[in-house]
Amino acid sequence: xxxxxxxxxxxxxxxxxxxxxxxxxxxxxxxxxxxxxxxxxxxxxxxxxxxxxxxxxxxxxxxxxxxxxxxxxxxxxxxxxxxxxxxxxxxxxxxxxxxxxxxxxxxxxxxxxxxxxxxxxxxxxxxxxxxxxxxxxxxxxxxxxxxxxxxxxxxxxxxxxxxxxxxxxxxxxxxxxxxxxxxxxxxxxxxxxxxxxxxxxxxxxxxxxxxxxxxxxxxxxxxxxxxxxxxxxxxxxxxxxxxxxxxxxxxxxxxxxxxxxxxx
Amino acid sequence: xxxxxxxxxxxxxxxxxxxxxxxxxxxxxxxxxxxxxxxxxxxxxxxxxxxxxxxxxxxxxxxxxxxxxxxxxxxxxxxxxxxxxxxxxxxxxxxxxxxxxxxxxxxxxxxxxxxxxxxxxxxxxxxxxxxxxxxxxxxxxxxxxxxxxxxxxxxxxxxxxxxxxxxxxxxxxxxxxxxxxxxxxxxxxxxxxxxxxxxxxxxxxxxxxxxxxxxxxxxxxxxxxxxxxxxxxxxxxxxxxxxxxxxxxxxxxxxxxxxxxxxxxxxxxxxx
Numbered sequence: 001x002x003x004x005x006x007x008x009x010x011x012x013x014x015x016x017x018x019x020x021x022x023x024x025x026x027x028x029x030x031x032x033x034x035x036x037x038x039x040x041x042x043x044x045x046x047x048x049x050x051x052x053x054x055x056x057x058x059x060x061x062x063x064x065x066x067x068x069x070x071x072x073x074x075x076x077x078x079x080x081x082x083x084x085x086x087x088x089x090x091x092x093x094x095x096x097x098x099x100x101x102x103x104x105x106x107x108x109x110x111x112x113x114x115x116x117x118x119x120x121x122x123x124x125x126x127x128x129x130x131x132x133x134x135x136x137x138x139x140x141x142x143x144x145x146x147x148x149x150x151x152x153x154x155x156x157x158x159x160x161x162x163x164x165x166x167x168x169x170x171x172x173x174x175x176x177x178x179x180x181x182x183x184x185x186x187x188x189x190x191x192x193x194x195x196x197x198x199x200x201x202x203x204x205x206x207x208x209x210x211x212x213x214x215x216x217x218x219x220x221x222x223x224x225x226x227x228x229x230x231x232x233x234x235x236x237x238x239x240x241x242x243x244x245x246x247x248x249x250x251x252x253x254x255x256x257x258x259x260x261x262x263x264x
Numbered sequence: 265x266x267x268x269x270x271x272x273x274x275x276x277x278x279x280x281x282x283x284x285x286x287x288x289x290x291x292x293x294x295x296x297x298x299x300x301x302x303x304x305x306x307x308x309x310x311x312x313x314x315x316x317x318x319x320x321x322x323x324x325x326x327x328x329x330x331x332x333x334x335x336x337x338x339x340x341x342x343x344x345x346x347x348x349x350x351x352x353x354x355x356x357x358x359x360x361x362x363x364x365x366x367x368x369x370x371x372x373x374x375x376x377x378x379x380x381x382x383x384x385x386x387x388x389x390x391x392x393x394x395x396x397x398x399x400x401x402x403x404x405x406x407x408x409x410x411x412x413x414x415x416x417x418x419x420x421x422x423x424x425x426x427x428x429x430x431x432x433x434x435x436x437x438x439x440x441x442x443x444x445x446x447x448x449x450x451x452x453x454x455x456x457x458x459x460x461x462x463x464x465x466x467x468x469x470x471x472x473x474x475x476x477x478x479x480x481x482x483x484x485x486x487x488x489x490x491x492x493x494x495x496x497x498x499x500x501x502x503x504x505x506x507x508x509x510x511x512x513x514x515x516x517x518x519x520x521x522x523x524x525x526x527x528x529x530x531x532x533x534x535x536x
Contacts, residue, residue: 153368156335160362161385162354171384175372257372257413 042226047233050226058215058227062234065196065211068124069238072131073192077185079132080139087140088147088173098144105137109195113202123203127211130202131195138187146180147173179258182250189242197235283347284308285437285469286332291341292494293327300494301327304341307488307497314463314470316484318477318526320534324495325473326365329441332471333362345437361435363443367422369414369429376401376410379429386433400428403462420451424458431462440472444479456482457510464507477530481522482509489526491533499529 024044030036031043038046051058083101087094113130120126150172158168200213210218212231219228286309293302301324309315317325330336331343334350343350346358353360361382369378376397383393401407404424414422423443430438444452460483463470474480480487481503489499503522505513513519 151368153364153366154370156330156333156364157362157368157381158385160333160335160360161382163385167385171381172370175370178372254372257415 039223039225042229046226047229051230051233054227054230058212058230058234061210061212061215061231062238064124065193065200065213065235066238068128068131068196068211069193069242072128072135072196073189073242075128075132076135076139076188076192080136080184080188081143081181083136083140084143084147084177087144094144101137101140104133109134109198110202113199116199117203127196127199127203130199131192134195134198135188135192138184138191139181142180142184142187143177146177149180150176179250179254182246182253185249186243186246189246190239193235193239193242283310284344285311285313285346286471287344287347288328288331289342289344291328291331291338291343293324293331293336294339302331302338303491303494303496305496309469309471311469312467314472314483314485316472316474316480316487317490318474318480318487318530319490319495320492320530321475322493323490323533324493325475325490326441328490328495329362329439329471329473333360333439357436359433359435360437360439361430361433362439363423363426363430363441365442365445367414367419367426369422369425371414373413374410375406375412375414375417375425378414378425379432381429382433396432396434397428400432403431404428404458420447420455423447423455427455427459427462434466436467436469438468438470440470442473442475445474445476452476452479453514459483460507460509477523477526478514480526481519482514487526489529489533492535498533501526501529 028043028045031038031041036043042050083097087097109130112133113126116129116133117123117126120129154172154176155168158172163171196211197213200211201217204214204217212235215231216228216235219225219231288305288307290304290306291302292300292304294300305328317328319325327336331338334353345353345360352358370381373381376394379400380393380397383396388396398407398410401410404427406421406424406428409417409421409425414425417425426443430440444455447455456479462468463483470483472480472483484503487501487503488497489501490496491498501522505518505522
């Protein structure tokens with residue numbers, strides 16, 4: 001490895017870490033220096049202590065949020081991909097259905113969530129449905145775009161060799177769509193988490209199936225700000241973990257051939 | 265490819281023979297936008313001919329080739345392949361292959377898989393297909409790169425993969441649409457020489473599109489000069505030079521004379 005590339009790797013990984021540590025240190029210093037009460041802004045250390053102390057409660061909520069997020073994400077991916085495949089079967093079908101997919105996308109989930117929660121008895125199922133509604137659009141639009149983004153030269157080649165519809169789909173359209181699909185996954189995974197959290201805020205129900213959003217809501221009412229921050233940290237970490245998992249997946253699938261995944 | 269050239273040196277010179285492989289009768293093409301790409305064109309290409317369509321940019325050369333490949337239908341007139349309709353293409357001894365302006369490779373597939381594509385689409389059994397792929401890659405000198413991805417190859421090598429893909433079906437009619445237009449002059453001369461050698465070794469008919477006079481003279485048995493859009497045939501020049509053709513031909517008086525003649529025709533074609 002050349003010195004330049006190892007230096008650039010260092011910059012890529014070390015620089016954000018240094019920034020993060022510096023901000024946390026400054027935060028800690030300011031809170032201590034100005035003696036800010038922890039029910040207004042807790043210090044990073046206080047948040048960390050709370051995270052450990054309340055782990056029984058927060059860990060359970062994390063599991064609930066994570067489960068709903070993953071189920072919603074999986075449903076969005078499967079359903080969204082199927083819808084995209086239906087869309088590309090005919091322009092006519094896409095033209096008549098796509099506006100409704102957009103409709104779903106532009107309507108704020110906060111506005112739909114109360115209805116879904118009323119209609120669906122099981123709260124966890126209701127929240128998952130809300131998250132699916134939020135997360136499905138990038139999958140539909142990206143996969144549709146990808147399935148259509150076929151090199152016209154290759155399309156000609158397939159046509160010249162009298163490829164069947166199925167051969168064209170499997171050997172040409174699906175691989176062409178892969179980079180778009182993985183781009184969609186990246187956006188959608190984050191949206192699934194956001195969908196679950198927002199919907200739970202609206203639902204506001206607790207009990208044993210309480211997710212992280214409920215802990216934030218409750219901690220706010222109780223002015224337990226360190227716990228609010230701790231729950232917030234867990235949500236953020238979950239989002240980052242999902243994003244990194246998608247990046248890794250894309251690299252695994254596209255690594256050798258696609259520009260977006262080549263080592264820079 | 266050198267051994268092939270040596271074998272060729274002993275082979276007798278080829279001549280056009282037999283019934284037309286492809287025949288255009290009063291073929292016209294007008295696009296929906298109203299652009300008239302081709303004026304009525306009559307053209308017949310016989311077996312074992314290497315015919316180059318030479319013309320100014322936008323004269324409908326590529327359009328003509330797309331019609332010949334069955335990718336577009338003519339607005340008027342009739343095309344015949346081996347004396348029959350397009351459905352005859354693909355029967356034994358009537359295979360057609362095309363090489364495009366770009367290499368047009370699947371970026372997600374390795375070189376071997378790219379070359380194998382036409383066989384896969386025709387559902388050729390894997391062992392036979394793999395043998396044909398190995399032979400085709402050998403032909404273009406890319407056997408060591410079978411497991412590479414297209415983006416790991418240079419432009420010239422990608423084009424050779426594209427040519428291997430065309431040869432893997434052992435075509436009887438090969439359509440080439442300015443295949444080396446995007447390459448540098450040295451690579452282009454090399455690939456021209458390789459193509460001329462390849463053509464000599466098999467019972468292959470080639471329709472080749474280019475706007476390079478030098479390429480046309482070096483490769484062809486016959487050059488068809490097309491006018492500016494809408495394209496029509498303004499002249500035909502037979503290049504009666506024996507094969508194999510080498511760099512010695514490029515440097516000869518005869519080469520220069522052919523180029524001068526075609527240059528004059530092309531200039532008048534562009535004005536017409």
